[in-house]
Amino acid sequence: MSVITQPLDLLRQQDPQMADVLDGERQRQATGLQLIAAENFTSAAVLTALGSELANKYAEGYPGARHHGGCEYADLAEQIAVERARALFGAEHANVQPHSGSAAVLAAYAALLRPGDTVLAMALTSGGHLTHGSPANFSGRWFDFVGYGVDAATGLIDYARVQRLAHEHRPKAIVCGSISYPRHPEYSVFREIADEVGAFLIADASHPIGLVAGGAAPSPVPYADIVVATTHKVLRGPRGGMILCGSEFAERIDRAVFPFTQGGPQMHSIAAKAVAFGEAAGPAFTSYAHRVVANGRALADALAAGGFAITTGGTDTHLITADPAPLGVDGAGARGRLAAAGIVLDTCALPYGDQRGIRLGTAAVTTQGMGEAEMGRIAELFTAALTGGEPTKIRSDVNELVVSFPPYGV
Missing domain, CATH: 3.90.1150.10 (Aspartate Aminotransferase, domain 1)
Structure with a gap:
């Protein structure tokens, strides 16, 4: 019997209705072509960590400074995840607590910006994410977003226009990253433009971060002040987010995640992230x-x-x-x-x-x-x-x- 089906058999004894739902989803995934760009299949080891007893643990704070007792193993799980993330991506600091990619973006903005600040990011009509200025999202309500786009003929980012918009609007931050741009961003060019206008550079690498881990895509870490990403997609981890940055931003990022934007971390998810980081290092x-x-x-x-x-x-x-x-x-x-x-x-x-x-x-x-x-x-x-x-x-x-x-x- 598969390790995937064993827990389902246990669930069926107690809650057959929900067991039917989960079995239906398992069958759906196994019988169709799953081509959503933001999805993947985790390993059985990642699923095991997600279903572990760490799901029971409340651990507000950070390793060694929790607001609850009994966190010795939660601390170890998070320390392992952080160290593996730092080593995998060559980052000085990693925060693995964000519940999602959007939560990671929110924390990055909270660390660097104040409401009303101007941000330059890819326009939603060109592939920008909701957190890149949608009026339906916190980003568009709290900050003044200016959108850059792509050349209509080639579909490629128009870096000359990015530069012009940066000099015209003098943003506090520039965001590079997209949900539907299939080419590698030129991180060095974004860095140069950000330096020209004194802006922070935030790389939203939610889609390519797994390719970065596997050496199949250039890394934004050497160029961006802050890198935000998801841990699912190509990386094959659990659904969740993470933040990478230099040591000079470490305290600001940690405080922006907790206590500013989130409460207790999902320790079972953090353990699963650690497993995925370990797999990605091989x-x-x-x-x-x-x-x-x-x-x-x-x-x-x-x-x-x-x-x-x-x-x-x-x-x-x-x-x-x-x-x-x-x-x-x-x-x-x-x-x-x-x-x-x-x-x-x-x-x-x-x-x-x-x-x-x-x-x-x-x-x-x-x-x-x-x-x-x-x-x-x-x-x-x-x-x-x-x-x-x-x-x-x-x-x-x-x-x-x-x-x-x-x-x-x-």
Whole structure:
């Protein structure tokens, strides 16, 4: 019996209704193509830590300075996570307590900014995150955001415009990072622009941080004052956030996380982060990260051959954004048709006009063991789903592909 199914059997004895829900989700993940760029499959070891007795522990504060007793093992778990994060990314300081990527961004802003300060970040219409100035988010309500974008012809960041906007608005901070930009940001250029106007540089590396860990993407750590990231996505850890910075910002970051923006940390999640950092430090993960990128490029090329318009002409990462309009469907329509065929992905803003495209990633399918040959097959399934193929037949073909690459071996 799999280590994944054993706890479910225990749950079924007490709460069969919820056991059915969890079993349904397990089956959903195991029988469809999981191509959401922000998702991945954790290891069984990470799941074990998430389900451990550390879930019971309240540990407000930091190791050696908790507001609750009985934290000796919680302290050890957090110390291990911090040291592994520092070593993995070459950072002087790491805070592993943020509950999410958004919480990490909030803490970074709290450490450096005051309400009303001006911030320069990628516009949401070009791929910026909600925390990069959305009026529906704390960022857009508390700070004055100015958005930079991409060149409409190439889809690439217009660094000359970033520089002009920085000199015009004199922001307190510049944010580099996106949820749908498939190329590596030029961190050194952002650093130069920030220095020219006396701004802090915050790198939101939530998407590429796992590739950074595996040596498959450039690191923002040497250039940014603060790096915020998630621990899921390519990194294959639990859902959560972290912050990396130099020692000069360490106290400000720690105080911004606790007590300013969060209370007690989720110690089971911190233990799971430590497990993921340990896994990411090994050669197997390095190989994995490079295979993720190879699969991303192969899938982008195959989709382009099938008629999709690929933004920026390709990808440097796990992430692909594409316009399905040449196949006669918009982003929302494409997502719906693909979902009916068992292919799960997202829509995203495109860097031109008002239409939406699709956003997908290769992290999860690479974890399952798929390679470049399977990327070609996936592109064929995409094209079939969007050009009149019969959904039931395509879903059967999807299942036939996925069954050979089961997550967790079940």
